[in-house]
Amino acid sequence: MGDSLLNMNKPVVLRGYQFSVYNRIARIALHEKGVSYKTEEIDPFVEDVPEHYMRRQPFGRVPVLSHGTFDIYETVAIGRYIDAAFDGPRLVPLEVESLARSAQIVSIVDSYGYRPMVRQVFAHRIFGPSIGEESDEAEIEIGLAASRTVLKALETLATEALVLNRQTFTLADCHLAPMMACFVQAPEGEAALRNYARLSAWWAWASRRASVAETDPGLPVNQIG
Ligand SMILES: N[C@@H](CCC(=O)N[C@@H](CS)C(=O)NCC(=O)O)C(=O)O
Numbered sequence: 061m062g063d064s065l066l067n068m069n070k071p072v073v074l075r076g077y078q079f080s081v082y083n084r085i086a087r088i089a090l091h092e093k094g095v096s097y098k099t100e101e102i103d104p105f106v107e108d109v110p111e112h113y114m115r116r117q118p119f120g121r122v123p124v125l126s127h128g129t130f131d132i133y134e135t136v137a138i139g140r141y142i143d144a145a146f147d148g149p150r151l152v153p154l155e156v157e158s159l160a161r162s163a164q165i166v167s168i169v170d171s172y173g174y175r176p177m178v179r180q181v182f183a184h185r186i187f188g189p190s191i192g193e194e195s196d197e198a199e200i201e202i203g204l205a206a207s208r209t210v211l212k213a214l215e216t217l218a219t220e221a222l223v224l225n226r227q228t229f230t231l232a233d234c235h236l237a238p239m240m241a242c243f244v245q246a247p248e249g250e251a252a253l254r255n256y257a258r259l260s261a262w263w264a265w266a267s268r269r270a271s272v273a274e275t276d277p278g279l280p281v282n283q284i285g
Contacts, residue, residue: 067127068095072125073097074124075116075123075126076124077104077105077122081241081242083122085139085235086123087275089234091275092271093146102124121133123135136166139235149229153222161220161232162230164217165223169210172209173236173239175206176202176207177210177240184196184200184203185247185249186242190279207249207252211252214236218256240263241272244263
């Protein structure tokens, strides 16, 4: 408890890009733990990412979490840090099989889900066009095909229900929710998800959770003017 009190008193700053799914993962984890934090907007896609940010994240990706003088990057590590450093509901399960499944889902989402679901389907069908960029239909098709393998694997794990079970909220939920939120904005993504009953039920539940609903960044087009 002493440590937690000390931790609560140090300023928390999340440095990242408002439209980044990885940034949103960290925001969801902070929200779940009830942590107050400030943000610093860093767009990693511009040429001149600020020097002070590159010193904190040498790969130029977002986000970085700063807690007092401690900086940490890589969202998996950020989630683990948030869970351990702050009071609030546990985001890493204690039970060994659930803990392993949570880590497995985080890894599946990062390794196999992010690129097809977000960078191919969402970016080409929704985000790009919202800022006037042309979409590449071939990228969407390739992304959809790869996404189906991810959805099928996640359906199996949601059916087992050690995590993604609509009862506990773990780092697996934190990682998957922002990516699913992007994916289902594309009509093809929404249609693909409908083929997986357990995963659909999980998303209906997760999308209504305050930490998920209140961190929705929207689209740039809705924020102009
Ligand atoms: N492994 C990194 C991945 C973060 C990541 O890829 N973030 C994206 C935004 S969602 C980014 O910074 N992209 C910039 C780029 O690709 O140059 C993490 O877990 O934090």
